[in-house]
Amino acid sequence: MSAEEAGLAPRTPQAADDTGAPADRPAGATWPWTLAGLVVVLALAAVTRLLDTGIPDLLEGTALGDLAAVIEYPVYAIALGLLGNAVLTVTGLRERLAGGFRTEFFIKTGLVLLGASINLGVIITAAGPALVQAIVLISAVFLFTWWLGGKFGLDDKLRALLSAAVSICGVSAAIAAAGAVQARREQLAYSASMVIAFALPSIFILPWLATVFGLSPEVAGAWVGGNIDTTAAVTAAGAIVGEEALQVATIVKVTQNALMGVVAVALTAYFVLRIERRTDAPRPGVGDLWRRFPKFVLGFITASVIATWWLTTVPAAEGKATIGVANDLRTWFLILAFVSIGLEFRVASLKEAGWRPVGVFAAATAVNLILGLGLAVLLFSGFSVT
Amino acid sequence: MSKTEADHREEPPAPATGRRRSIDEDWAATILGLVLLVLVIAGVIPTGLVP
Numbered sequence A: 001m002s003a004e005e006a007g008l009a010p011r012t013p014q015a016a017d018d019t020g021a022p023a024d025r026p027a028g029a030t031w032p033w034t035l036a037g038l039v040v041v042l043a044l045a046a047v048t049r050l051l052d053t054g055i056p057d058l059l060e061g062t063a064l065g066d067l068a069a070v071i072e073y074p075v076y077a078i079a080l081g082l083l084g085n086a087v088l089t090v091t092g093l094r095e096r097l098a099g100g101f102r103t104e105f106f107i108k109t110g111l112v113l114l115g116a117s118i119n120l121g122v123i124i125t126a127a128g129p130a131l132v133q134a135i136v137l138i139s140a141v142f143l144f145t146w147w148l149g150g151k152f153g154l155d156d157k158l159r160a161l162l163s164a165a166v167s168i169c170g171v172s173a174a175i176a177a178a179g180a181v182q183a184r185r186e187q188l189a190y191s192a193s194m195v196i197a198f199a200l201p202s203i204f205i206l207p208w209l210a211t212v213f214g215l216s217p218e219v220a221g222a223w224v225g226g227n228i229d230t231t232a233a234v235t236a237a238g239a240i241v242g243e244e245a246l247q248v249a250t251i252v253k254v255t256q257n258a259l260m261g262v263v264a265v266a267l268t269a270y271f272v273l274r275i276e277r278r279t280d281a282p283r284p285g286v287g288d289l290w291r292r293f294p295k296f297v298l299g300f301i302t303a304s305v306i307a308t309w310w311l312t313t314v315p316a317a318e319g320k321a322t323i324g325v326a327n328d329l330r331t332w333f334l335i336l337a338f339v340s341i342g343l344e345f346r347v348a349s350l351k352e353a354g355w356r357p358v359g360v361f362a363a364a365t366a367v368n369l370i371l372g373l374g375l376a377v378l379l380f381s382g383f384s385v386t
Numbered sequence B: 001m002s003k004t005e006a007d008h009r010e011e012p013p014a015p016a017t018g019r020r021r022s023i024d025e026d027w028a029a030t031i032l033g034l035v036l037l038v039l040v041i042a043g044v045i046p047t048g049l050v051p
Helices: A031-059 A065-070 A073-090 A094-100 A103-115 A120-151 A156-167 A170-181 A185-212 A217-227 A231-241 A243-275 A286-292 A296-311 A316-344 A348-353 A355-380 B002-007 B015-041
Strands: none
Touching (some): A031 A316, A073 A094, A073 A185, A103 A231, A103 A243, A103 A296, A120 A156, A120 A243, A120 A296, A120 A355, A156 A185, A156 A243, A170 A185, A185 A217, A217 A231, A217 A243, A231 A243, A243 A286, A316 B015
């Protein structure tokens, strides 16, 4: 059965962004439906906020009190999103409302606001180890996935997509790679689905493993940021571990995001010159790098610059209270993103992929986890965000 | 996989539009995030307003 027959193709040419959001909305999606989709996301986010603050108070002193106290808002948001997904799928409304599930926009706005709570000095200090980790991890995992994909007999383009997705930043890397190597739409759909299918459990498993291993918040953050493929899932897992872990995880992930353009341009050159052996194609240049650079990274750094400067001009208590408002706004945008992840999760295209790409992706994820843990311990053991 | 590969061997690459949308969302998210931060710092969005 082809992707079209499975009902995948209309949604999947740009199947999703790095957060898992479909970048290609259904053709029938109209403005009022998009607005209605936004209302659904906002309503579920409001319920998430209520549960996050209300449940621990409600269950305090009961047998479930300790459990409720450690459940963070991403858990409620994703669970409600998945529940909403099921309801909207059964009622046949999900595709129409999907225009309002703007995971990428929500997560990037949230990350720009997160920049306000991170001192510029922390970003500068973490940038070195984050860059080393990103370069080593991306290179090693990309090459391993490429090699293993070859052993499993995968098509070169699918190998490139899977390698980019698992080693850099999930679906946006797969999209960038798909553009670079002229991949087919169903290959992008498979890659996007695998990213989300592996990222969702990682949101909960990695924070749990970090606790089991007794990792410091900074090392746990670096591990989460270096391993989980989608930026939204990294943020969710980081938030579950704690604020310090979230800050380091974000810096590591943003660094990986920033390197995406380099990999995309390198892939373009490799496929044009080595795989297709075309001599007439223009060489990729600096303009291509800028086009593929994720611009929200600049917003993240600018927010940190503004907040760091502003905090030097006001009394500490006033500064803390004001940045707290920015943090509340950030939490809202992250909740909107996590709800959207749940609303958009699809398993159909994963079934289409067959076992070989899934096997390659799983093996690459395992290598990513082990190598990423080693690098996080090596590079971030003495690091502190305070 | 083989059948789908054969079916779509000449499928035109589509990511260009998605990439443009992604880039637009990048800038939109950047601008909104920074505007909100400035409004917070300027006191237009005061403490206690955000639930």
